[in-house]
Amino acid sequence: AETLPEHMVPAVVAVLDRLPVTASGKLDLNALPAPEFSAVAEGRAPGTPREELLCSLFAEALGVERVGVDDSFFDLGGDSIVSIKLVTLAREAGLDVAPRDVFAHRTVASIAAAVKELAPAPAAGTADPDPQEPLITLDQEELDRFAEDWR
Known part of the structure; x- marks a missing residue:
């Protein structure tokens, strides 16, 4: 990590x-074990409801059991x-x-501080602005x- 560009760090x-090799002696890519990312997620616990929500969303999207607020999305x-x-x-x-x-902030803590809540959708039965x-x-x-100008 000290010498490689960030995108090349495993x-x-x-x-x-x-x-694992095939019968012809070549690397058998299909026999390689899947990487275990869940062991990496050992970070700090969420401190706000937004961080807690984002931790659960990170875990769901990444397919890991737990995500700490300082864990990088890409490291997981x-x-x-x-x-x-x-x-x-x-959303x-x-x-x-x-x-x-996600690319700019990478961690739950950083994303939680940077993003806002979506504006609530108009309630059913309330008039939307005139589409005309x-x-x-x-x-x-x-x-x-x-x-x-158009002629």
Whole structure:
């Protein structure tokens, strides 16, 4: 970790007695054991309800038993695909998390401090803003100038 770029540092190192090989003597990738990421998650416990929620979402997305608030998403086996799963779970739980937040902040504590709650959806039966209402309004001079630009 001191000499390699961050993206090249392995998240887990597994020690094997010997590498599995095929009948032709080549490395048998299918016979390699799956990395054990759950042993890595030994960090500090959550201190706020948001941290507690994010710890459970990290654990669910990563398929590990427990996540501490200082554990890095990527050290626990996360990647870009799993980050999408985490973002989806967080949004369903009411947190405004984007994939870039996962990559930028990496830990539960950092993400919890950076993200906000999603605005609640309008209650059933309440009127939404008029869908016919224009997003912007232009006076006649602006409309004429706009029309001229398109000719």
